[in-house]
Amino acid sequence: MEIAALIALTLIIGALLILVAVTVGKQKGEISEQNEQTENLIAEENSVKTSVSKKLKQDKQRPRKEKPQQHTFSHPLVASSLKSHSANVTCLDFSSNGKYLASCADDRTVRIWSTRDFLDRDHKCLRANVELDHATLVRFSPDSRAFITWLANGDTIRIFKMIKKEDGSFNFKAAPEDFPQRHKANIINIGIAETGKFIMSAYTDTTILIWDLKGEVLASITTNQMTNSYAAISPCGRFVASCGFTPDVKVWEVCFGKSGEFREVSRAFDLKGHSAGVHSFSFSNDSRRMATVSKDGTWRLWDTDVEYKKQQDPYLLLSVPCQSSDGSLVALSPDARVVAVSNGCDVAMYDAATGRLEEEFHGVHGVEITDLRFDINSRFLVSSGDRAIRVFHNSPGYRAAIRDMQAMLKKAQNEGMKQRLQQQIQEAQSALDTVLAEPKD
Missing domain, CATH: 2.130.10.10 (YVTN repeat-like/Quinoprotein amine dehydrogenase)
Structure with a gap:
């Protein structure tokens, strides 16, 4: 009887130990799985951060698409x-x-x-x-x-x-x-x-x-x-x-x-x-x-x-x-x-x-x-x-006008006409000189 009771007690204790071991193992597995998930989440988060960081860095380095540049042109006669x-x-x-x-x-x-x-x-x-x-x-x-x-x-x-x-x-x-x-x-x-x-x-x-x-x-x-x-x-x-x-x-x-x-x-x-x-x-x-x-x-x-x-x-x-x-x-x-x-x-x-x-x-x-x-x-x-x-300043026009008035001056016989032509020639020459001397941007 005692032997049977001892065997039964041993079996019960063994079952309890197995149950405890299984329970502990399961908890360790869950903890390990949780740790693994946490590590994966952390790794994924770090990966996203790295990707975002790289993209931001690339965006800084990559020039923005700008509007077409206006054609530039310069010349001394551009008004x-x-x-x-x-x-x-x-x-x-x-x-x-x-x-x-x-x-x-x-x-x-x-x-x-x-x-x-x-x-x-x-x-x-x-x-x-x-x-x-x-x-x-x-x-x-x-x-x-x-x-x-x-x-x-x-x-x-x-x-x-x-x-x-x-x-x-x-x-x-x-x-x-x-x-x-x-x-x-x-x-x-x-x-x-x-x-x-x-x-x-x-x-x-x-x-x-x-x-x-x-x-x-x-x-x-x-x-x-x-x-x-x-x-x-x-x-x-x-x-x-x-x-x-x-x-x-x-x-x-x-x-x-x-x-x-x-x-x-x-x-x-x-x-x-x-x-x-x-x-x-x-x-x-x-x-x-x-x-x-x-x-x-x-x-x-x-x-x-x-x-x-x-x-x-x-x-x-x-x-x-x-x-x-x-x-x-x-x-x-x-x-x-x-x-x-x-x-x-x-x-x-x-x-x-x-x-x-x-x-x-x-x-x-x-x-x-x-x-x-x-x-x-x-x-x-x-x-x-x-x-x-x-x-554009029409500098050829100024020169042609001066030339024409000089030709008229040679043919003018009226003194008043000569004076008017001389004044007009001076004004046209002054205007041309101003055009040619203007500082350009």
């Missing part, structure tokens, strides 16, 4: 660079009163600049927003109180009125309705006649439309040039001209009656003589001179002060070799003393009397030049292409 646009400038236009320069760009704005600020360090401008679209072309009205734009997406003309406030600034109000769409080809230019009687829109096919100011089409011109490369209204407001694939420039007169009613568009004259297609052309302020630039590698100056109704043809005055390419523009100064020609991103300025190359500017813009024109006083040449508008 200023106008830089408020945030996208490439596509078109420029001076107002008839000479006070303003309008510019439009792909940033959905039209900017109005004061020409009085061209020589200042700061260049403020007024901003007109083009709602739900952007303008590719802009032209001032003859009274400088409005401007028209060509809408890139709308493919039509929108008129903006400039409303002057008491503080001298402007509000810009778009007309209630845009012009109707009348043609599907790509636009190349628009214009308003200085007479205020009509608006022109020209397209890349062979079409030019003549509109009244309310958006009604008065006439449609077919140029028969296979394609149009450029078209414009003359500064006098009487003529519309176009050039293109053919080696000539065709000029029409837009005729109105005495009471202002539209009558017809009649052929006036042609500029013939280039041996290849004409890229573009430009009128002098009185429309008595025209300049052309062609694929044949020349620019030409023409006397257009002719009796075209008696079949008199314009006279060729100069033919000068130059660098040109598709998209080249020519600008004739309003006083007809200087010719400027663009070639890609470069500009060359020539004396219109002799054809002599006076100035060359290379890499003016970061992209091909989109517009090139003189202000109405022939003091400045402006160009567009990238986000900046370059304003």
Whole structure:
């Protein structure tokens, strides 16, 4: 009995020991597992911290993606660079009163600049927003109180009125309705006649439309040039001209009656003589001179002060070799003393009397030049292409004016005339000296 009881007690004690051992082992396993999980969590946390630290370090080392750098250009004759646009400038236009320069760009704005600020360090401008679209072309009205734009997406003309406030600034109000769409080809230019009687829109096919100011089409011109490369209204407001694939420039007169009613568009004259297609052309302020630039590698100056109704043809005055390419523009100064020609991103300025190359500017813009024109006083040449508008002093114009007045002085017989010419020569020379001596940034 005692032996049996002893065996039973031994078994019970053994079972208890086994149970205790199992329990202790299980607790150790759980503790070990917990420790292992904790160690894994710590290791994972450290790994994340290291990864974040590395990423932050890499971000510090990696340069940030910045906006495209503005193209830089400098030259002693640069009067200023106008830089408020945030996208490439596509078109420029001076107002008839000479006070303003309008510019439009792909940033959905039209900017109005004061020409009085061209020589200042700061260049403020007024901003007109083009709602739900952007303008590719802009032209001032003859009274400088409005401007028209060509809408890139709308493919039509929108008129903006400039409303002057008491503080001298402007509000810009778009007309209630845009012009109707009348043609599907790509636009190349628009214009308003200085007479205020009509608006022109020209397209890349062979079409030019003549509109009244309310958006009604008065006439449609077919140029028969296979394609149009450029078209414009003359500064006098009487003529519309176009050039293109053919080696000539065709000029029409837009005729109105005495009471202002539209009558017809009649052929006036042609500029013939280039041996290849004409890229573009430009009128002098009185429309008595025209300049052309062609694929044949020349620019030409023409006397257009002719009796075209008696079949008199314009006279060729100069033919000068130059660098040109598709998209080249020519600008004739309003006083007809200087010719400027663009070639890609470069500009060359020539004396219109002799054809002599006076100035060359290379890499003016970061992209091909989109517009090139003189202000109405022939003091400045402006160009567009990238986000900046370059304003150049027209030093060739000053030199040409001095030369012309010196020639007049030799022929002057009246003492009063001699004194006036001498004073004007001194003033022009002083202005030129100031331009050439100006310190540049």
